[in-house]
Amino acid sequence: MTTEQKELIKATIPILQAGGEALTAHFYNRMFTHNPELKNVFNMGNQANGRQKTALANAVLAYAENIDNPGVLIGALKSMGTKHRSLNIQPEQYQIVGNHLIHSIAEVVGEGATPEILEAWTAAYNELAEIMIAIEKEMYAENDAKPGAWNGWRKFVIRNIVAESEEVKSFYLYPEDGHPIADYKAGQFVSVQVYVPELDLLQPRQYSLSSAFNPEYYRISVKKEPGMEGNPSGMVSQTLHAKNEGDIVMLSAPAGLFHLQQDDKKPLVLISGGIGLTPMLSMLETNKANRGQNKNVWIHGCRNHSVHAFKTQVEQLKSEIPLETYTFYDSVTNYDNGSNQVIAGQVDLEKCKEAILLEEANYYICGPELFIKTQYKALINLNVNKENIFYEEFGPNVINLN
Structure with missing residues (x-):
């Protein structure tokens, strides 16, 4: 890009600040109208609830604000890239997205979108696309080199389904072809693709792997989201909860930047809300052999005991590793007071600060957006x-705390 083009990009920052979401909403509507096949790639639940347009608007604005030095965004770009790799995004799809983005700028901004501005944004997008394609090419190659790995989608059989709470089921997924599967780092996820009859679409979702690696299968644990009438949010989880043992789902190879290092022996403080406990459980199970005498603290919050998954498994781990647990329920009953050590209310780190302020500890947070922001602060x-x-933020990346 030329210096003049960069200045034109920076001149559009006020427009993006004021109307970025209107632009991205128009963009998605335009793209899905002209290329409806992409509805099978994008999470239509996040389209309906607006999170995807917000995430894209934030990303476009951040790119414009850092156009002189896009390298500062490399962490965010890699996070985006690992999800793209798990969804099997290909270089030619960037051309489709770019075409609709530039046309959307012209159509939404109107006369303000001069040929020079459109040319500048075309150059900016092409530069960004080249960066993303290079990042993802490296990720595809790295994945290809792993024993048992694959790129794209692979058939897995649901061999076992276990109810973990009133809302959560665990699915034990075995490769249909019987060939080896790839190892993963504790905290990573797989993308699952299922056909959703209500939408007449294939839909992908990312689910954290909820156990230590087993060379025979992957385990995911899925909360059944209620969704709302006319809103695709929750339809994939409902589709999965309706599955039976023996059914087939499609999986991509494990991915994700939120994970423990395999040889990490530092004390762990794991803070989760709701279904955000799934990657944390994988972390505890995976590293229990090398935890040594380092202390581990498990802090979890959910609505009540009926929706609290993996209570028994975490208690069992307390007999195997140095583990201290704190459980918060929004609603505490006489049953909870009599049989569990629980704290009433939402997770409050002040109530366990003596336990979590450990020298050289690493702190991992997973849960809804507001939960992450609150615990981080x-x-x-x-x-x-x-x-x-x-x-780890479930869904499109809209949080930027670090």
């Missing part, structure tokens, strides 16, 4: 170094 207020705080 609480850790910062307790003087935890932000470089020791890691978080």
Whole structure:
């Protein structure tokens, strides 16, 4: 890009700040009208609830604001790239997206979108696309080199379904072809693709792997989301909950940047809300052999005991590793007071700060957007170094805390 083009991009920042979501909403509507096949690639639930347009608007604005030095966005780009790799995104799809984005700028901005501005944004997008394609090419190659790995989609058989709570079921997924499967780092996810009859579409979703690696199968644990009439949110989880043992689903190879290092022996503080406990359980199970005498703290919050998954498994781990647990229920009953050590209310790190302020500890947070923001702020207020705080946001990346 030329210096003049970069200045034109920066001149559009006020427009993006004021109307970025209107632009991205128009973009998605335009793209799905002209290329309806892409509805099988995108999460239509996030389209309906608006999270995808918000995430894209934030990304476009961040790129414009950092057009002089896009390298500062490399962390966010890699996070996007690992999801793209899990969805088998290909270079030619960037051309489709770019075409609709530039046309959307012209159609939404109107006369303000001069030929020079459109040319500048075309150059900016092509530069970004080249960066993303290079990142993802490296990720595809790295995945290809792993024993048992594959790129694209692969058939898996649901061999076992276990109810973990009133809302959560675990699915044990075995490769239909009987060939080996790839190892993964604790905390990573797989993309699952199922046909949703209500939408007449294939739909992908990312689900954290919820156990230590087993060379025979992958385990995911899925909360049944209620969704709303006319809103595709929750339809994939409902489709999965309606599956039977013996049914087939499609999986991509494990991916994700939120994970423990395999040889990490630092104390762990794992903070989860709701179904956000799934990658945390994988972390505990995976590293229980090399936890040594380092302390581990498990902090979990959910609505009540009936929706609290994996209670028994976590209690069992307390007999195998140095593990201290704190459980918060929004609603506490006489049953909870009599049989469980639970704390009433939402997760409050002040109530267990003596336990979690450990030397050289790493802190992992997973849950809904507001939960992550609240716990991150609480850790910062307790003087935890932000470089020791890691978080996983389910869905499009709209949080930027580090």
